[in-house]
Amino acid sequence: MTTILDAVPDDDELGVPAARLRSAELERQIHERPGRFRALTGDRPTGRLHLGHYFGTLHNRVRLQNLGVDMMVLVADYQVLTDRDVADRLAEHVEDLVLDYLAVGVDPDRATVFTHSAVPALNQLLLPFLSLVSVAELGRNPTVKDEIAHSTQSAVSGLMFTYPVHQAADILFCKAGLVPVGQDQLPHLEVARTVARRFNSRYGPVFPEPEALLSAAPLLLGTDGGKMSKSRGNAIALAATADETARMIRGAKTDADRHITYDPVARPEVSSLVLLAALCLDRDPHEVAGEIGGRGAAALKAVVTDAVNDYFAPIRARRAGLALDRAHIRRVLRDGNEWANAIADDTLKEVREAMKALY
Numbered sequence: 001m002t003t004i005l006d007a008v009p010d011d012d013e014l015g016v017p018a019a020r021l022r023s024a025e026l027e028r029q030i031h032e033r034p035g036r037f038r039a040l041t042g043d044r045p046t047g048r049l050h051l052g053h054y055f056g057t058l059h060n061r062v063r064l065q066n067l068g069v070d071m072m073v074l075v076a077d078y079q080v081l082t083d084r085d086v087a088d089r090l091a092e093h094v095e096d097l098v099l100d101y102l103a104v105g106v107d108p109d110r111a112t113v114f115t116h117s118a119v120p121a122l123n124q125l126l127l128p129f130l131s132l133v134s135v136a137e138l139g140r141n142p143t144v145k146d147e148i149a150h151s152t153q154s155a156v157s158g159l160m161f162t163y164p165v166h167q168a169a170d171i172l173f174c175k176a177g178l179v180p181v182g183q184d185q186l187p188h189l190e191v192a193r194t195v196a197r198r199f200n201s202r203y204g205p206v207f208p209e210p211e212a213l214l215s216a217a218p219l220l221l222g223t224d225g226g227k228m229s230k231s232r233g234n235a236i237a238l239a240a241t242a243d244e245t246a247r248m249i250r251g252a253k254t255d256a257d258r259h260i261t262y263d264p265v266a267r268p269e270v271s272s273l274v275l276l277a278a279l280c281l282d283r284d285p286h287e288v289a290g291e292i293g294g295r296g297a298a299a300l301k302a303v304v305t306d307a308v309n310d311y312f313a314p315i316r317a318r319r320a321g322l323a324l325d326r327a328h329i330r331r332v333l334r335d336g337n338e339w340a341n342a343i344a345d346d347t348l349k350e351v352r353e354a355m356k357a358l359y
Helices: 016-032 051-067 078-082 090-104 120-124 126-130 135-140 142-150 163-172 183-203 242-250 268-281 285-322 326-354
Strands: 038-043 070-075 111-115 178-181 211-214
Touching: 016 051, 016 183, 016 211, 038 051, 038 163, 051 070, 051 090, 051 178, 070 090, 070 326, 078 163, 090 111, 090 285, 090 326, 111 326, 120 126, 120 163, 120 326, 126 163, 126 183, 135 142, 142 163, 142 183, 163 183, 178 183, 183 211, 183 326, 242 285, 268 285
Parallel strands: 038 070, 038 178, 070 111, 178 211
Antiparallel strands: none
């Protein structure tokens, strides 16, 4: 017996070089006609966002919004449960995430901020979508394999295993044509493209195949020299005070060479600090390193501290002001959830019509 998984030939996974070429073309089209694009992006509410998030994704979201792209920004509260037993302090983390979004410039009048749990039709799409993907395909997904390998749970939940298909529902429910991602997330996007292709082949054309908009996100390391992460305590939060920022940067890992250079391969920790200063100063990192020269790590950390605190001062001030009105945060989510539900209900109706499941 031939199944849909056997019958539909899939395109090869989009390689990184091809994805970069396509992203460049998409950028050109966005600048010409931004209004024809809808983009989906988001985060799990597991704690306050940090500088790596800002330069990696948040800054780009605001850029696309300001160009005129229709931005859908997901607070993925259900996905908090993929790698933990309970969603601890979930309401607080959701509000903190929205505060960070608004503080950096996400505008609820031009972007839709919404939560998983408030959009039932989005989550209902997970059921037909799962029928289009095999267990073996889910098991081969590199991000799932990595999450399972690093999970602190005694057993892997079904939600963790189906995470790529849930993410496909996030993207496809609003028919997002663009998904800003780093190259490590291309396999997840390929699942969404596969689901769209297989659904359309089996039931009729409903979904566009979303495309990756690869960001040129800089790689910033945590203060311990490892991957920057909320859970590892090595990241400077957007909401950190100037003193907290200075303290973390003073404790950042460097190396024994007193002469400061920008060499990410040979000197990753020093180079990450140089890059952070350069991003905040809007300068070339080689120039920043050259000016510090032989003055050593202490001088480097002083430059980085001043650059970070000066750059983020207005963002932190906005965040502090917004935090005084929690009712506003809830209104932003209420309005965003209402619009996301309208979109999801329309899409689910199309899906049921295509599947001849309207009774």
